[in-house]
Amino acid sequence: MIRDTTLAPYSKWTKPFVSEVAEVINLLKDNGYDSNQLVSVTGIQQKNVNAWTARYKNEPDNVSTIPYPCWCFLSALAGKPNIQSDGEVIEVNVRKVLSYFKPTAFRPNDKFVCPTSEQFSNLIDNDNYEALTTEKLSEVFHWNATNFAHGISQGSLPFLNWSLIVMTLGIDIQKMILKELQAPVSID
Structure with missing residues (x-):
């Protein structure tokens, strides 16, 4: 389960645990995107994903090193866009x-x-x-x-x-x- 405090604007943001980052990555994998496909369509390198999810099975409550913009991006790909603005969008045509x-x-x-x-x-x-x-x-x-x-x-x-x-x-x-x-x- 992903904590609400990780899905917040930067000023209120709590860094996700490695298990939370892994949960998002696994959700994408469970829906048809293996590691190679994720690298191809997102540009996020596998080594970064590995670093952000390091030892999630043995130490799930370790804080991830994922940068905030990358977490915003992964959150949006997993169906939670615009966490940086509490879900609000900029009004444009x-x-x-x-x-x-x-x-x-x-x-x-x-x-x-x-x-x-x-x-x-x-x-x-x-x-x-x-x-x-x-x-x-x-x-x-x-x-x-x-x-x-x-x-x-x-x-x-x-x-x-x-x-x-x-x-x-x-x-x-x-x-x-x-x-x-x-x-x-x-x-x-």
């Missing part, structure tokens, strides 16, 4: 936002093409979207603001970061990334 980007920006990691800096400029640090600034997003997800801004300006933002931004707009990243799921997955 999703169709308009989608029009800023090529369809390849909304695919799993193995088919993802990062948006360009010009495409990002339509959405992030744009006067039209007050909540979508590098500073605010960095604060919400506990990112290094300088690295995040650099990724935006270079059009080299990591897939996980992009997925979290997309999620904040109310786009279902579970459906975007886990195309082979036969039914929605939920940790509830």
